[in-house]
Amino acid sequence: MAWLWWLGAALVLGVVEMLTVDLIFLMFAGGALAAVVATMLGAPFWAQVLVFAVVSVVLLFAVRPWAKDLLLRSTPDTLTNIAAHVGREATVLLDVTDRAGRVKLAGEVWTARAALPGAVLATGTTVRVVRIEGAIAVVESTADNTLYS
Template sequence: MGWLWWLGVALVLGVIEMLTVDLLFLMLAGGATAAAISGAMGAPFWLQLIIAAVVSVGLLVLVRPWALAKLKANTPQARTNVDAHRGRIATVVSDVSDRAGRVKLTGEVWTARTEAPGAVLPVGARVSVVRIEGATAIVEPLPVETNPSQPYGPPGPGY
């Protein structure tokens, strides 16, 4: 009946592994499962402990590094915090120059400036975020898309 305790330990370690996803507790659960199997086959408790320890260490040393490498290679890297804003599109809400300005980025108003000296981006212009420095977005203008049927732009008011 002692093998049921090992099985319970393996299940608890499996649940902890699901919360951490570090593959450490999964290897320990493998050792507990091996001990449960040996206990079900009639091995004495001291032998079950040795089997649990040997299998756990073996899994930690031999399997975990390979499994972590596979996990990291197949997991996409999510950009977070400041890195997540790089490349996003913002709208100018106050003229942006190389000294000051404001843009609306992901629903929030940020202070902004351009890298090009003397460049001024007017209100309403769409810009791309190059990087974030502190609480300031460094932006650049988006390339203007032209319509080949209207090479000089859309007709103005009163047309």
């Protein structure tokens, strides 16, 4: 009946791994599965714990670095939050100067500022986001229709 406890532990550790995706709990789940095998072979409890510990440590130090490297190489970098907006195009809603203005960026209205001092980007102009500073999108024109004051 002890094998059910080890199997339950392996399942719980597998679920925790799905939430963290760091491959640490997966290695402990592998150790718990090895303890299931030891239990099935009739090993005493201390031997089951020893098998769990040894297999977990071996998996952590031998398999995890290789598996994590493989995971990182096969997972594409996805920009999120502010980094996802840099380089996007936006439409000017209210004239944008180096002090103030409004743009529509990814369906949302943002406060904006021109990247170049003295530049005025007229309403309706398509602009590109150069950087985000707090809640302000710093933009530049995508064409040569920038006015300077």
